[in-house]
Amino acid sequence: MKRLLIDTWRWLDDRFGISALIGPSLKHLVPQDARWWYVFGSATMLAFIVQVATGVALAFSYASSSSQAYETLQFITNEAPFGSFLRGMHYFGASAMVLMVGAHMAQTFLFGSYKFPREMNWTTGVLLLGFTLVMGFTGQLLRWDQTAAWSVVVAAEQAGRVPLIGNFLAQFILGGTTIGGATLSRFFAIHVFIMPALMFVFIGIHLMLVLRHGIAEPPTAGKEVDPKTYRHEYEELMQKTGHPFWPDGAWRDFVFGTGLIIVIALLAYFVGPPVLDKPPDPSILHADPRPDWYLLWYFALLALIPRELEGYVMILGPVLIGILLLAAPILNNRGERAPSRRPWSIAVVLLSVIMIGSLWIVGANSPWSPNFDPPPLTEKVIGASSGPVFEGARVFQAKGCLNCHLISGDGGRRGPDLTYIGDTLSQGDIIIRIVNGGVNMPAYGNSIKPDELEQLTAFLQSRKRPMPAGLETTHR
Template sequence: MAWYKNIYDWLEHRLQLEGPIKHEIMHPVPRKTASWWYVFGSASFVLLMLQIVTGILLGLVYAPSAAHAWDSLQVLNHDLPLGWFLRAMHGWGSNFMVAVVLIHMAQVFLFGAHKYPRELTWVLGVFMLLMTLGMAFTGQVLRFDQDSYWGLGIGASIMGRVPFIGGPLVHLMLGGPMINGATLTRFFALHVFVIPGTLLAFTAMHVWMVLKLGINEWPTPGRIVRRETYIAEYTELAHKDGLPFVPGAVWKDLVFSAAILFAVAVCAAVFGPYGPTGTPDPTIIATVPKPDFFFLWLYTVLSFLPPELETPFLLIVPPIAVAILVALPFVAGVGEKSWWRRPVAVFSVMFIAICFGVFTHLGTYTPWSPIMNAWSGAPIPVELLHNRTPLERQGANVLQQKQCRNCHQLGGLGGQRGPALDTVATRLTEDQLIRQVLQGGGNMPAYGAALSPAETTALVAYLKTLRPHYQPPAVDASRGVVAMNTK
């Protein structure tokens, strides 16, 4: 075995890592922190490593293009040995990672570990949670099936509601006005490079601060955090009633992390990978897309909110929630840590957990919209076809075939997800109708890739006839001004 030692000595002489590593892994921690309540952070890190390793292997096969993404996943599922298991490990690892990170955040909050001097540790944790959700969302998009296509459409709709910069943000996210090959390339870069790289950097900073500031002590009732005395009190506690992190506390982290990996493997083997389901088809509105579990609560809320409240909710509630989380350690950075003496904190966690559980459960069977109940087979009212030209009647056929009435009422029948079309010609000009059909907007997806130029022309021609006879069609006022100036 002497040659092993020679290699080790050669490396140590040049890197000199033994001293710093020994110092960190042997640093004392309060004895009560060697508890099963303190294992979620290390399990989150292990799951991140699992995602990176399985993601690299999947990236060797996956083709981030609209023409080949779905086929490359079929190759992984059916042609490569254990390719399906690799995809399943990556998918279930994502679910477990989101769940464990959420539990870790709740445990940190209940144990008062966000208080002085760990404020920045908490703030980094908040952004790491957001990046974990971002990595999960971008990964779902890369499946590029019906669910991911419509999920991305909903995400683009949410992004487009941002005042002033919503349109440019959607173009930046999609690589254009609609979902196409450039969209997958951008999400692939986000999922594989940008988000994991940033998450690894934040994780390194997070671990560094945990090592330097120490693991939060057990929240004993009556032990008050004071900025003037806390560090001295913590140092005394760690040395008088402490034990080395290795092996005193680390073995529970290793056991729990191994159990989590085993659970991921069991779920992967039993339930298999997620999708992909059918190839994306923007004309199939009745697909009833479902996001992965970590976004089901949002799916449910948006399904039951009245349309006029969706935009205020999306633009106000999430930013306020993030701001509250970031501000928490600065507003409540001292005082009692024990949950026994912080009833508001306990109630908040219980309330959020119950709401999350209930909304997630409802999301498993909640329709995309409770009032989106039209059938594409219902005929267009006869009175709306009288005195129409052949081109306009062809447009009515396009309206029927593309299932537009799943979302829009016409003649009092149809879905209510979008506005009724009976008076659409009084609200939108011809140019605006063309732009809305091709590029979408609001809750409406873009149909530019699903309609031929002839179909678009016919559909817009028919839509231009949908107005009461006593109301004039919408006009572009700027054209009148230009015409007057040219005379």
């Protein structure tokens, strides 16, 4: 039996040339002291493979049409065997991939691995980071629920404010002038065809470069990179102390990668995929929803800066960061690699982490962002259990007003607290405000019926400060 297996393998290997093909890459020499620092690249690729596998599996049941996408996802989540688990894997796989790309970049940056002769390893890596983020953004819309649809509307609105090319950008994102089936088809094509194809090509190039130049040896302070001598020195070092990648170098990648997949699977099983919101419905206004966590910090940044600058920062920010990242090896491809001799590199990494982290915290607790899940107003708060005031309170909730406005402590904080609005605004003011909206408040003129408007106004007018107890008794 064993004989037969070995003979079969030999025959296949002879006819296909398998070991001749992958043998050299498995046996290529890696630095002896390449320790745990070096696992993030292979972990990123593993996360990518998880995404491809789970993504293909999801595509078996997902329909990318605006009338069916939401239903098919509900089917996947609630009925298909392992469907919810699969969505969870795809979601947490994406998160893992973003985290691993980040860690891999930080490590190669800190170790100066982007210097000669590995400049193009870095450049292709930066492009892969960009592709990964585009995957995250497009993938979110494929959920095709309220939050997904509105985040894209908001992105398009923001893109529309970019000077000169704004309109073009907004139309490009939406695939037209409004969000709809065309948007979904476009995002689907980008998410499952264009980006994955680009990623396969660039991951291929990236790996080819890793094999061509070898894995950068851990830096030693005082040992400078000089393009004239570096290749020769590296060659010598490998001959003296290098180990073949397989099996000596690979076991750490294997252990870390297995751990990563187990964590993704546990999260997918116990936490599960993001809950599907309601299907998108243009008459329920959910302005300004939040994107998935890896883009939340950017969203927070855009919300915090003054509105006049938003259009510039939105486009110029990423372009500038991209140019800086791409330029790093061009500006500086020789000299010291050790982080101890390049303290600014530690500062750059720390500052990026702190900045993204604090923006992320702001984004996560953002008082300026609507609250999408406010508890319903109680009868005690409303002060009535039937009649126009009561009906008005229900409209207040159904139209999403409560998502942005506080009433007696319940609701969102995006707009002003309306607990005592009846004291300050007249009936006419309230109606004008609802019909016309305001800065960061949508106009409801077209989406509210006259009787709803009347009830809503009655409810808001009833929001008055209670008479102080003393005053009441003197009146009696």
